[in-house]
Amino acid sequence: MVSVLIVDDQMLVRTGLAALIRATPALEVAGEAADGETAVAMAAAVRPDVVLMDVRMPGLDGITATERILSAGAGPPPKVAILTTYDLDEYVYTALRAGASGFLLKETPPQQLLAAVQVIAAGDMLFAPTVTRRLIEAYATRPGRAASPAALSTLTGRELQVLRLVARALSNADIAAQLSLSEATIKTHLHRLMSKLGLCSRAQAIVYAYESGLVVPASRDDGG
Amino acid sequence: MVSVLIVDDQMLVRTGLAALIRATPALEVAGEAADGETAVAMAAAVRPDVVLMDVRMPGLDGITATERILSAGAGPPPKVAILTTYDLDEYVYTALRAGASGFLLKETPPQQLLAAVQVIAAGDMLFAPTVTRRLIEAYATRPGRAASPAALSTLTGRELQVLRLVARALSNADIAAQLSLSEATIKTHLHRLMSKLGLCSRAQAIVYAYESGLVVPASRDDGG
DNA sequence: CGCCGGTTCCATCGAACGGTGGAGCGGGAA
DNA sequence: TTCCCGCTCCACCGTTCGATGGAACCGGCG
Structure with missing residues (x-):
């Protein structure tokens, strides 16, 4: 059973996610948080397997909250999947540095989203196509050198x-x-x-x- | 229903994958191929949703086969997931350029592998952790190197x-x-x-x- | 055709490496 | 003072490495 902590400032989003998760046998809701501070505290308290983390939130933002959760020393940290409305270049970079295991869009169809959570819980990393494309571009345009003495x-x-x-x-x-x-x-x-x-x-x-x-x-x- | 074309030169691997897929309600086996040439031909003939492509094969290798399949003009091309024994730096780059949608390891637990296929069929991209780490490193390594971990x-x-x-x-x-x-x-x-x-x-x-x-x-x- | 280079494999051997469990020494902190 | 930490050194042992001298297969080429 994969326990999921839901972090989003919009009540409707939390409710929707919670309903989806509760309807999935392999998943359970570990808790809900409406801001970063609460998220960090709850992550330490309930020790979920996965945190679904919104980026834009009042108070402590999702990225900073992710950092804090992952650097909290006690035991193995949860996987954190960043959840955003659209794709946002500016967040991708910092989110990855913060140690996020995934970057999902709220537009993602429910079934796919749930599958993603399980994939991330299993230790893989998962990114929405637009995000991945950016990663690949960075990889492909890496400062390569002609290696030929x-x-x-x-x-x-x-x-x-x-x-x-x-x-x-x-x-x-x-x-x-x-x-x-x-x-x-x-x-x-x-x-x-x-x-x-x-x-x-x-x-x-x-x-x-x-x-x-x-x-x-x-x-x-x-x-x- | 997601149809999957299995490409691997080892009969046992094909059989194993086929069994896994047949045991999954949402997936079906579109066909099997033991080398790159056959894979390209079959991809065009049976038009699968996803191709599980081995890298190392006699004759046409998996990467080249991927290129050909994705550049075959007729209709929307299938998603191609590269399947390798371990992680291989050298293949990642070319596989990504070839347009692969995923990079999976044969070591991956069956359930996870099947989930991955469905994720990929849905249009997302999915990579094994080691591969993703490489991508992220390339992406995140712009502002200079941290001289002391x-x-x-x-x-x-x-x-x-x-x-x-x-x-x-x-x-x-x-x-x-x-x-x-x-x-x-x-x-x-x-x-x-x-x-x-x-x-x-x-x-x-x-x-x-x-x-x-x-x-x-x-x-x-x-x-x- | 035979030759050559690339690839694959074998057996054997000594040297270097890496793990383990010690030991003694000196300096700074408790 | 005692204790801990960093530094120095030893012996033993199994594994890996690197060297050597083979052998076979295949493709391309003269």
């Missing part, structure tokens, strides 16, 4: 593939599993690519991958 | 020093020589810092050093 171009496709995975700290066994090959094969490719690049250890290979721009650091926050 | 500040001076040298691909013996210590001491420091950071290998430590901004690839120095 001459030596890199001497590598075969497989070798390059292995190098990328090595640079993500995978073990030979992991890489073998990922590529559906035997570990022996990975060793061969790794040995050959290290020879070509004049490297003596896996550690050097990882450093090489970063320094050559083959892989690019992307900032990470410790999310747990 | 909280975990880094828990390291002692020596540990930090060792981590920097590890991130330069030095062996334990090298680091010991550099710091005029015994190799045993380096092992201790390394062990402790890996514990603190939740890392399991030297390779992960190197990646962490780059991703956290502790060390920065040469030739890219932005003042942020």
Whole structure:
């Protein structure tokens, strides 16, 4: 049973959501809050699985409330799904930084909304199409660099593939599993690519991958 | 009723998916394909709502097949959900460009997988957490890098020093020589810092050093 | 046709690595 | 003073890594 905390300043919206959730066997209403302060307090008190969080609210807004809920140390924090009227670029960015697990539109058909809540409760992240498009654009237009010191171009496709995975700290066994090959094969490719690049250890290979721009650091926050 | 075309080169995977789908009232199996070519042909013939597409296949791979299916002009194209064994950085980018609506892992629990298919059929996009994290990182990594995730500040001076040298691909013996210590001491420091950071290998430590901004690839120095 | 490069796999071996459980030392805080 | 923390070092042991020397398959090319 997934318990849901409903946060919205409009009574009608809360009522509607509550009715939908109560009509769904797998979901239950953990509580309702009409503003951010109450939401933070209730999240700590009732410990819901998912918080459906409106953005625009009097007093403490939904984003700030999300931050506070997720940084409240006691036990595993709930998943927070941001609920907005339309899509809003300005909120997406901060909401994601705040740690939101989803970004849903109030226009979303009920059935879909309920499915979304369950998906989010399960640990996945879910975003409305418009939001996702923005994410993808940001991903696609990422400052990529042509990664080609001459030596890199001497590598075969497989070798390059292995190098990328090595640079993500995978073990030979992991890489073998990922590529559906035997570990022996990975060793061969790794040995050959290290020879070509004049490297003596896996550690050097990882450093090489970063320094050559083959892989690019992307900032990470410790999310747990 | 959402019709699903199953594309995977492994018979067992197809069978498993088909069984799952047949057991779900809201879903039906539109067909099965074992390679990309067949998938493209069948997508055009049976016009499914959703295509569950494996990436690695003999002949035409899943990504290319996705492109072809989505660019086949006749009528509204189906949604394509990429199905992979683990998460794969290299595929995400091209899959998204190809127009995939989802990126799911074969490890995903059945119920969740079926929910995902329906979410995708409804027009939303859905990604496994690891994939989403990547997207968010790309989106959120604009105002410059956070040079020290909280975990880094828990390291002692020596540990930090060792981590920097590890991130330069030095062996334990090298680091010991550099710091005029015994190799045993380096092992201790390394062990402790890996514990603190939740890392399991030297390779992960190197990646962490780059991703956290502790060390920065040469030739890219932005003042942020 | 044979050759070559890319890919896949095997067996073996020593070295490096990582985990564990210690130990002693020194400085600062309680 | 005692206690804790950071630093230094040791021994042991299993796993992973990297090196080596093979072998086989396939596709393209001369």
